[in-house]
Amino acid sequence: MEENTSSHGQFNDQVLRDISLEMKIKMPQYEYINMDSGWCETYDQYGRWTYRQDLFPYGLKSLSDYLASNGQKLGVYILPGIRKDAAEDSNVKIKGTNHRLGDIVKKKRDGNGFLGSTFMPDEDDLSTALAQTYYDSMGDLFAEWGVSFVKIDGCGPGGGDTLRPNQSPDNRKCLAMMKKAFEKHNIWMELSWYLDPAYANEWATLANGARIFIDIESYSKRSMTSSLRVFQRITQAANWAHTGVVGPDRGFYIDLDVVTVGMTVNGKCIDGLDNDDVRLSYISFWALTSSIFCLGADPRCIPDKYLKWFNHPEILTIHQTGIMAKPIQSGNAWNNRxxxxxxxxxxxxxxxxxxxxxxxxxxxxxxxxxxxxxxxxxxxxxxxxxxxxxxxxxxxxxxxxxxxxxxxxxxxxxxx
CATH class of the missing domain: 2.60.40.1180 (Golgi alpha-mannosidase II)
Known part of the structure; x- marks a missing residue:
């Protein structure tokens, strides 16, 4: 498993190139630059997710080529299902066929946990075959652009949070089609939104990694997360530690969500963590469990002290084994401090x-x-x-x- 850095927000082509160059110099072990949902607002003539022309006037292929020159790979964010706006456009046909995209989602079942955004493909034989053709064409398109990582959000059964669980519909059949489409191009497939460990074996078959808890962001106007939210992850990770599916043997890893250590805006650290003890624990637990390791901050603004921590050679070695640590005694961080x-x-x-x-x-x-x-x-x-x-x-x-x-x-x- 490789380490990843994630760039949140609507960064444009030039900003991502600047980040790439900075990472090449200061974070050479980090491989992916992954864009969140802001990269796409519409669909192409075949109903597939496509990039915003205003942010990427030269296209994603040009961007991914530049990243590759710095030893990095490009990642994007999408949702499972068929885009509602594309399905409702009568002019959109599935590439290579004469079938309209909307004809395979006549039942209009929600395709993911963000209700009303996508439809689940209908389950008759023709619709299933055409849905696979649609996803195959999406995999081909992403490969043409040089995309190497796809985060798929709103997956289920699961999703939601501790107070409102199971908000995502069961879209495993849809995810299996997406897996088939992406794996032939060696595109890393990451599932997101509080995946249920009861289905751990199936998640390991459907993807390379899975988010295991709600967003670590506190959604405060003043800070990104909190010490409490960081240590919540220990309890959740314990639910996966003994499943037997996490690690290099299956090529499947847990995702504890982004690491916000040192997030700095206008010269002020806004990560929301109490002190450097917590910051060091944050990085350490992610490394110990070989979690997908994504930075939630612009790496150009992270103080050198924390960049040194992110690049610690022995910590990286511990992380890169891909082996998930297990707790001695209870892994519940609240019952056992x-x-x-x-x-x-x-x-x-x-x-x-x-x-x-x-x-x-x-x-x-x-x-x-x-x-x-x-x-x-x-x-x-x-x-x-x-x-x-x-x-x-x-x-x-x-x-x-x-x-x-x-x-x-x-x-x-x-x-x-």
Whole structure:
């Protein structure tokens, strides 16, 4: 799995080129530049999503070629189903056929969790075959543009949030068609909007990655997220840690949502996090679980201190194994504030992450002594290194313990 950086907002062609050049210099390990929904407002003559001419006057092929020259790939955002506006246009026909696009969605069933935006293809044999032809043509188009990553939002069953769950219709049949269309072009397919772990095995068949919880953004006018929202992800990740489908064997990874550490606007950090302890925990847990790693900030504006964290070579190595860590004892970050997660790397070494999740809605909590037994990670005696501090802590047998402040973490590398 590769690391990804995401550019939110309606960035135009030149801005993305500037970001690409900056990333080549300052973030060479980050591969994708993914655009959110603002890249598209309409459809082409065949009803397929197409780019905005005002933002990309030279087309996406020109942009993706430029990104490729800097060692990067282009990603876009779409929704499952058939666009409502295209389906209702009587002049739109499916490419390579004489069939109107609207004829395969006569039942007008909602195609995704953003109700009223797309229709689910009808399920008779002809409509299913034509829907696959439609998606194949979309896959071909994206490949012509040089698109390498597609985020598909509003997927279900699932979606919504903890108070209003299951807002997305069951569009697995539609997603299977999209998967078939995109995988032949080696386009990474990412599913989004609080995917239900009860269907983990099927999600791993349908995609390369899946969002496992609601947006991490707080949608505040003053800040992007909060410490509470960051540590919520630990509890949600625990629901996937023992499914057996996450990792390089299946080529499927969880997506904990964007990392907003260091998001800066007009010289002011607006990430909403309480302190650097939380910021370091944020990056560390994403790396430990090998989550899809997307920056939610303009990388040109992130302070150098945080860019150094994002480029930490050992943290990147831990992340890039693609192996998801598992919790020792309960992974519920609220019932168990002393979180310990671990994974074994391909070379036989073990990485352990200790997290004090004692944070609340408007304040931090208290310090805790956090410990684990070496036998719990399959070892009896080990040399332990503090990865972030870059120093050896010596040889330990039986157990290890450390006192961590609220929101603080420690990432350890254990070697026999």
């Amino acid at each position: 002393r979180q310990v997660w671990w994974k074994r790397l391909p070379d036989g070494s073990v990485v352990v992450g200790l997290f004090n999740t004692s944070v609340f809605m408007f304040m931090l909590g208290k310090s805790y002594d956090i410990k684990f037994a070496l036998k719990d990670v399959g070892m009896e005696k080990a040399t332990i290194k503090d990865v972030w501090a870059g120093k050896s802590l010596g040889v330990y047998d039986n157990k290890y313990s450390v006192v961590l402040r609220p929101g603080q973490c420690q990432i350890l590398m254990l070697k026999p």
